Amino acid sequence: MLTIELEKISLAYGENTVVRDVSFRMLPGEMVGLVGPNGSGKSTLIKSLSRILSPIRGRITANNCDISRLGRRELARLISVVPQTPWLPSAYTAFEIVLMGRNPHLGTFQYESEKDLAIAWEAMERAGVQQFAERRISELSGGEIQSVLIARALAQETEGILLDEPTANLDIGRQIEVLDLIKEECHRRHLTVIAAIHDLNLAAHYCEKLVLIRRGELYAFGSPQEVITTDNICQVYGPGSYVHEHPLTGLPAVLPRVGNVKNGDGCR
């Protein structure tokens, strides 16, 4: 069981500080959605959680241990990453990419065992990508590659998963399948999951908690009902949309403000 905590972290590219004093906590069995406009700092936060980028101030802990103290392999056994724009060896098959998820569990010069192959195959089945197993990764579509990377994260058998826009290249049917899968794994294995998601309605539907980022600062953190309000959405995204209660789920739903929308809770 993994608790991840960000304690007043600031992140920079060279002299340019793009994330300032962000704090929040992620608990086991909880799916946290990272939302905010383009360029607000979501991917940068994901990079800091996978230690691609170290905080210039503050710290990130995994079960109270500063992640900067963990070795690369130790961190990779704890947290897997589904990146937005991955570099992948184009000659590898989808199965070989998924099998890479077993690397943190292997010793130096150790080959994958039958058990590793079985875990990779099962992860492909769970992610619904077994039909691509023998295809080269360079021959798959963006959406297919994204699903293969989710299978790789499952094969890694970590307690935490970071996903940077896991549904970005997917059609609506596949978006739902992928988010259903992540949610199910999150509950079944008590995973700690954080996903940067642009679609606020999907984020509200699937995530227990949302982190709303504006210009590198934490604007709101809490349940979808607490975070997705017309006021917050207008302040962060501008006046082009409004929030109403979804008639079936009771969750907040965001709609474009087209025409003469009458909504007492509008933007100020």
Ligand SMILES: Nc1ncnc2c1ncn2[C@@H]1O[C@H](COP(=O)(O)OP(=O)(O)OP(=O)(O)O)[C@@H](O)[C@H]1O
């Ligand atoms: N490698 C980099 N070098 C310098 N600046 C960067 C780099 N990557 C991102 N930035 C800047 O950091 C800020 C935050 O970018 P980030 O990619 O974290 O935003 P985001 O919220 O993920 O955006 P989007 O929703 O468009 O993917 C932006 O101003 C961006 O231009």
